[in-house]
Amino acid sequence: MPSLPADVDPRTLTPVLDGRWAALRAEVRARMAAEPYRDPVGLAVEAHRALVFDQLQALATTDVPGLGFDKAYGGGGDIGGSVVSFEMLGFGDLSLMVKAGVQWGLFGGAVQLLGTRPHHERYLRRIKDLDLLGCFAMTEHGHGSDVQHLRTTATYDPDTAEFVVHTPDRAATKEYIGNAARDGHAAVVFAQLITHGEARGVHAFMVPIRDPDGRAAPGVLIEDCGPKAGLNGVDNGRLAFDHVRVPREALLNRFGDVAPDGTYSSPIEGDARRFFTMLGTLIRGRVSVGGSAGSATKRALTLAVRYAERRRQFAKPDGEEVVILDYLGHQRRLLPALATSYALHFAQDELVAALHDTASDAPQEEQRRLESRAAGLKVANTWHATATIQNAREACGGAGYLAENLLPGLKADTDVFTTFEGDNTVLLQLVAKGLLTDYKDAFQNLSPLATARFAAERVLGAVAERTAARKVVDAVDRLTEGDDREALFDRDWQLKLFQDREQHVLEGVADRLRKAGPDPFAVFNAAQDHVLRAGRVHIDRLVLEAFVHAIGRCPDPGAKALLERVCDLYALSNIEADRAWFLEHGRLSAGRSKAVISAVNTLCAELRPHARTLVDAFDIPEQYLAAPMLDGDAG
Template identity: 55%
Template sequence: MSTATASPLTDPLAGDGSAETGLGAALSTALDGAHHRRRVAGRAAFPADGMLRDPALGLAEARVWTLRRLGEFVAAGFGQSIVPVERATPETQLQSLIDFETITYGDQSVAIKSGVQHGLFGGAIAGLGTAAQHERFLTDALQLRILGCFAMTERGHGSDVASLETTISYDADAGEFVVHSPHESSAKTYIGNAAADGHLATVFGQLIVDGVNQGVHCILVPLRDADGATLPGVTIGDNGHKGGLLGVDNGWIRFDHVRVPRDMLLDRFGSVRADGSYSSTIDNPNRRFFSMLGALVRGRICIGGGAAIAARVALSIATRYGERRTQFRHPHSDEESPLLDYLAHQRKLLPAIARAYALGFAQNELIDDYGRVSSDAAHDPRDQRALETLAAGLKALNTEFANATIQTCREACGGAGYMSENRLTQLRADTDVFATFEGDNTVLLQLVAKGVLTDYRDVWGGLDRLGLVQASARLVGGAVIERTGAGLLAERLVATARRKGDATAFYDRGWHAWMFEERERHSVDSLARRLRAADRDSFEQVNAMQD
């Protein structure tokens, strides 16, 4: 089996130990944040031998290599922190994210294969299933003894999950569910692990009980037998060659009245008794739907974090190359100048490095929030909403940054950057789709806007004049307390900047913070007023708000 060995230029783990300079070690510690020891342990456990796939491997060979490589990570202890909700702690939840981050330093296909197997398939069982289902399936999924799929996306519906066409109908006489794809557009597609490896799938569809649609639920559906042959009623196809991630076997699945035992429904949020009666601890169908999706937010956080790691790998490669590559003789020397001596080259890389740190600090806050909220079964719904909004926004920002930055790094390395052995073209190909899966970036930013406007409505909606005055006082007071206690100390910084005069204040960080806050306030106020004046039932008017 062909593998590629990382060079000092392309190895993202090079220099991660005692050889680091004092400054380098301090920066690494700062970027790792509160989880420095956990991340150092992960990098130390990383099985580095043969870490990169030979780019010359064909599609079938790449898939075999990727599955074998994932097995090496599992043997090293990665991917084992996906636990049921009742056993979740901040530590287990954080570790599951850091495991994915660490795998991303190597081959992206392996990281996404792990994301499908552990984060999505295993995560759905852990987050949506019962204790009996955890006992029956979860450990085998994490240990790769059961290879699984996360079958949500359909040909006709991707972002619009509520409109999925697959049906999960309960047959009370037989005590079974019947899973069916009623139309061509109902086929599940782009499903990782489907084309070759998957034997079991978490399938999302409309739950029909006694003729009543109870909304989207999830059920476990066997796909293949022990010999790898597809089971009756299941049709699987291969999506074929993709623009990247060749090691992930994406495929499509259609179901023709496939019968599944009643105990295969992942029924944490809604269950069906043997007599055909439906029950749920959440009466409101919309809240039930979003509670189910909220339990799956880990995948979105992982993709954003993985994109950030890919961008850092590219920046590491390009910066090291810029230090070593010389071009044009210096006017006062017989030696040629390194690329990084040129300001134009610095402009390509240094602002991106600074932004990588900024996004890394933001990602640290996000994973802290996830650890706290997801491990607390009694958490405030507002905290869950804030977590989902932050996860959506950072996933969009991280993936957009990664795609743009990897291309910049490729150009910064000239012809060498175009050579497959130097990883940049492979990174660019593999991370391209990060902008699409786990939420299309355009849709995610609209979710962020919706979350911000919901918060705005909660503060201002339905208040009389006295209430507006009181809410304003609470809002301003709370903002000052937050800034002083935990954030930018913006009021003090702005005051200091103003004392320095206009010219100096322009470069002051407090002034920048204040301007960003003012821009945010103005944008939200303006959009809220436009929406209030619009006809909510008019597609044209609401659509115009996106401009």
């Protein structure tokens, strides 16, 4: 394994991190750096909301909001650039990122992706320019992740050519709706469409919620959710509807339409298939949440690493106090997390490119694969953010607990990321079920019984694939027998180990589910832990492969050598965290398992001199790192 250069310029790493949208990232950074900024520490809720609204208006004067909209309506036609720009907002006040995401990503995105030309012509420019502020009203008090069974109804009245939007009970109240409590004037409301007495599943409707003077529209009940644990610059509210009438044209009718006489039509047969197709178009918000969580995590790690390079604790025998990042325990706290942030960044970059390049009319299998990938990386990014920001806070001791040093705000603001735009546990099941069903149309309702039946068909093929993967793993073991260190740093061995783990876990799930009997739900429920693990190890494999791809694109030898070592730390710390599984399933011997621990320690020591380089390569504008605990830092 070649040695690392003594010094690597972070500016050689930044272009690799910035990737395909490097020019846009540089432009957004420059704009952020040119604006006066101070984290909203200690602001009251109303003051914070007003500040964020002012910032939203300033943002509306730039080209960022329109990047994802069609050029015909004043947009940039750059879906990937739109997601990247929201990701960059994650370096600052996350309330602004969320409010912008609600306005232009969710509300505007729903109109763009679920509506048709008349909706686009009527609304998109107004949404882009903030002439129409809106909400994305999906989640209900009684149904969050189970969107298919929302209880709000939209019943068509052919006598007046109107839909009657109604909240039948408390469980159907729309909850946690961004922009609802203060600023929104319209909402895309998801409701069960009923016509001629027949329910046709969940559809989306454009519903006014305030009049021009800002008062609640007739029949619309608006409540303020009040203070939250974080993101208090976002005006979350509750919405309920008492027989609110909207015109037939309020139906966003790309996937389903109602004629004046009430006849329902759709280009997609089957309510379930139509529902999942509709939801599949709305993954942009989920991708943006994962990317913004990654930005917040990078910010926390930068703060923690910089502090760890200046803070001293306890003296060596010669009397000199030790910089805390020189302690192995502190390195283990921060450096594997930093390696994971790099890995997730590259995986996120590949996801954004796939989102950008996938046509709206792409084959269903391709759309499903993209949806699964978006779900999995949202899970990985947001759980990593929650764990790493907490670790960064602890790594900064009492200083990290002071609001002025930014980490408490990051911790509070990102906490909800694990449950909005999809609860992480539910999303992991989506990933695993997608693997089992192979996105076949017949199983798109993802029912336990359908999953179990198809799983049986997968077993023979899975065994063959796993056997091939094991042969490679065993071959590498033989080639490196007696030299555990070299084996552990063999990239092919790492990749095949991740692939083999994924295939074995998936095969195990399939084997358990094929035993479905008279109660398929009980069978599926009993295997849920196994299902969740299948989703998680699949994501781990995708992330490692993305890191390897990124290294191949790095032109600078020194930067490439450093990235190779960071990739080793990501792979081996992941293996270390799952050593029990690898030991139980015979993938690691006891000796090699111990060698993994030693290798992680070695990597932490080797990367310690480069920790500052690695965080500086994120190129976060310095004003977003203005924590008093770093006063005097050279930047």
